[in-house]
Amino acid sequence: MTIDDRLETRPSDRELLHLSSGRTPEPSFAHLVRMSDDCGMFEHARGPLPKRWHGYCVDDVARALIVVCREPDPSPDLVRLAEIYLAFLLHAQDRERGFHNRMGYDRVWHDEPQTGEWWGRGVWALGTAASRGPTPWMRAVALERFGDGAKLRSTIPHAMAFAALGAAEVADSDPENHSARGLLADAVPVIGRARTDPAWPWPQPRLEYADAALPEALIAAGQYLGDDAVLRDGLNLLDWLLFTATRDGHLSPTPAGGWGPGQPRPGYHQQPIEPAAYADACARAFLVTGDRRWLQGVRMSVDWFLGDNDSRIPMIDDATGGCYDGLGEDWRNPNQGAESTLALISTLQLARWLDRIPAADLEG
Structure with a gap:
């Protein structure tokens, strides 16, 4: 990372409005249009x-x-x-x-x-x-x-x-649907089941990227196949993953390059695909179980983009509708590629859904 690939180490006053007011923007498709032909x-x-x-x-x-x-x-x-x-x-x-x-x-x-x-x-x-x-x-x-x-x-x-x-x-x-049910069933053994070690129940020896999609798939398989054991495995793995990625009340996701037992946290360069995967998985967990605590996982994922992250730097470019490609310890990657912007859009779509849930369901 050269100095030309960095932005200012602190957010601007305008960007701090997101962090201080809790205001969540609507999904913008402006940068998606810019990036498409x-x-x-x-x-x-x-x-x-x-x-x-x-x-x-x-x-x-x-x-x-x-x-x-x-x-x-x-x-x-x-x-x-x-x-x-x-x-x-x-x-x-x-x-x-x-x-x-x-x-x-x-x-x-x-x-x-x-x-x-x-x-x-x-x-x-x-x-x-x-x-x-x-x-x-x-x-x-x-x-x-x-x-x-x-x-x-x-x-x-x-x-x-x-x-x-x-x-x-x-x-x-x-x-x-036979094709869908067959694919869901066959995904379970490839993803792997939870290990018995409570310190590291994850099926693989390291966390990689967008890992929340794995327990989300198990949750979906358990739901649609009527397999309570698979559903429990998915929920338990997501619970452990979210616990591992929570630091001082905010999301501190797996950095680029992955993370394994004994390595320090937080890790950088954090990428927007991570909170987007958490948001999807936690939203599904809530819809399947009705357990309100999963909504906090969605909220933390949204807030990561707004600046409630390890570096206190917002990741949204209000002027373009895009999302910065990565979060460093005191900087952000100024490039706004497709993956990052699409991660932002999908998370803001869930933020909009979250804002429509009755306040009583968000308590407790």
């Missing part, structure tokens, strides 16, 4: 400007389709973007091998289809579009292609967790 969504940015030469990836286009489909009343411009993102995923999908991931600005694929983590995100996006797509024809096409993607399997825990979240979307609309 008629092909897909660019992966990287220099500041808020797209780095076109880095091209596109299925990981980010899938995330973009998910956040647009989560909007309850998307504008015509957002519906058009959803069409673009869905078309990109259809082009990336190989029914026998999985998904391509990386496309250059020349619109040529630079890899072969596989069932890596991008396959999982692609299936997640197709499942979300099948359940919540803004038009009937999008829902129909997405459901068909979800079925194709759900026939495949991966040995990668994160890939299966992401795919299972897409299956949960389909199961929510059609609980008897």
Whole structure:
């Protein structure tokens, strides 16, 4: 990290308004529009400007389709973007091998289809579009292609967790969908069950990134398959993960590069994908159990973006609608790539949902 890649070490007076007043902004799609064209969504940015030469990836286009489909009343411009993102995923999908991931600005694929983590995100996006797509024809096409993607399997825990979240979307609309139920069931052994060691119940020896998606997938599998043991495992793992990531009442998530037993906390460079994954997982845990304590996990995730984090630095750029790419001990990465901004949007969507929950449900 050079000095040119850093911003000021303290937030501006305007940014401190978020932290001092508790004001949560509405989700902004301005930077999503800036980062998109008629092909897909660019992966990287220099500041808020797209780095076109880095091209596109299925990981980010899938995330973009998910956040647009989560909007309850998307504008015509957002519906058009959803069409673009869905078309990109259809082009990336190989029914026998999985998904391509990386496309250059020349619109040529630079890899072969596989069932890596991008396959999982692609299936997640197709499942979300099948359940919540803004038009009937999008829902129909997405459901068909979800079925194709759900026939495949991966040995990668994160890939299966992401795919299972897409299956949960389909199961929510059609609980008897065979493809969704099969994918949810097969995700459980790949993700792994909780270990008996209370100091380290996590199925893997280290935390990696977006790990909250793994217990969220177990919670979803337990819910839709009627398996109470799997549901309990998911809830217990999420509870341990959230406890591990809480420091002085705020979220202190796993840094880039991961974290293992005995390593110091907090760790930096923290990335926005982490609080976004916690927000999703805690929201699901609340909806499945009705336990209000999970709402605090959603709130901490939202507040991480507003500046209630280890560095007391807000991560939102009010001028662009984008999110900074990473949080250091006394700095933030000024670049506003796709992953970070989409993590912000998805978390603010949950903040909007959280604000609509009756105050009585937030007490206790």
